[in-house]
Amino acid sequence: MKTILHIDTSARRTDNDIQEFNSISKTLAAHFMDKWMTLNTEDEVIYRDIGLNPPEYISQDWIAAVFTPDESKTDEQRALLALSDTLIDEVDQADIIVISSPMYNYGMPAALKSWFDQVVRIGKTFTFDLARGDFPIEPIMSGKKLVLISSSGEFGFEIGGIREKMNHLGPHVKTASKYLGVEEFYEIKSEYQEFADERHENSLKDAYRDIDELVTQLS
Numbered sequence: 330m331k332t333i334l335h336i337d338t339s340a341r342r343t344d345n346d347i348q349e350f351n352s353i354s355k356t357l358a359a360h361f362m363d364k365w366m367t368l369n370t371e372d373e374v375i376y377r378d379i380g381l382n383p384p385e386y387i388s389q390d391w392i393a394a395v396f397t398p399d400e401s402k403t404d405e406q407r408a409l410l411a412l413s414d415t416l417i418d419e420v421d422q423a424d425i426i427v428i429s430s431p432m433y434n435y436g437m438p439a440a441l442k443s444w445f446d447q448v449v450r451i452g453k454t455f456t457f458d459l460a461r462g463d464f465p466i467e468p469i470m471s472g473k474k475l476v477l478i479s480s481s482g483e484f485g486f487e488i489g490g491i492r493e494k495m496n497h498l499g500p501h502v503k504t505a506s507k508y509l510g511v512e513e514f515y516e517i518k519s520e521y522q523e524f525a526d527e528r529h530e531n532s533l534k535d536a537y538r539d540i541d542e543l544v545t546q547l548s
């Protein structure tokens with residue numbers, strides 16, 4: 330039995346009267362999860378919609394609390410870190426993390442960045458040791474897989490694509506997730522949403538096909 334941590338991050342919902350207003354990334358992730366649970370009926374799912382309920386931004390006091398040794402933390406500091414503790418616990422439980430994300434301004438939505446800031450935490454998800462030389466940071470957890478399901482209005486963000494250098498979504502998620510113990514990274518993209526033409530339809534179709542294949546591969 331595996332545990333899947335499913336995190337949606339788009340500000341859009343999936344129950345709008347007008348279908349075009351619905352989040353593509355959330356709809357695709359829901360398809361991934363449906364397919365996954367059909368093949369892996371015993372698995373457990375932890376779900377968060379941080380697009381609709383974003384985690385708080387970290388603050389000066391939050392950072393001070395993180396760097397205060399556990400035995401010296403005040404009740405106030407513990408309370409300030411409670412959400413971070415919960416979110417880290419969810420990551421810890423997860424074998425597979427499924428994140429759906431829109432591309433906003435060529436990167437991840439603020440809610441997802443806020444989630445990463447809450448969960449990538451010294452002493453909890455990574456250690457820092459200058460004895461390691463130029464790369465002092467190492468993850469504490471290991472063996473996790475991450476599936477990023479993304480949607481963008483434009484296209485060509487893949488390696489070799491016409492907007493490769495403008496893509497700060499997948500590469501950023503991949504880099505940061507290493508410090509959550511992610512060792513295998515997969516990305517499925519739907520593109521062309523803003524063009525609303527046949528290329529978008531084909532891109533969506535390809536994304537559904539890629540999801541079906543990836544679920545089979547990872548199950």
Ligand SMILES: Cc1cc2nc3c(=O)[nH]c(=O)nc-3n(C[C@H](O)[C@H](O)[C@H](O)COP(=O)(O)O)c2cc1C
Binds near residue numbers: 484
């Ligand atoms: C605030 C905002 C910023 C966006 N920035 C970009 C962008 O930089 N590049 C891009 O290709 N599309 C951009 N888009 C289009 C979205 O990526 C596209 O609508 C996508 O389908 C949104 O994901 P969702 O359908 O899951 O909500 C942006 C949309 C919004 C609302």
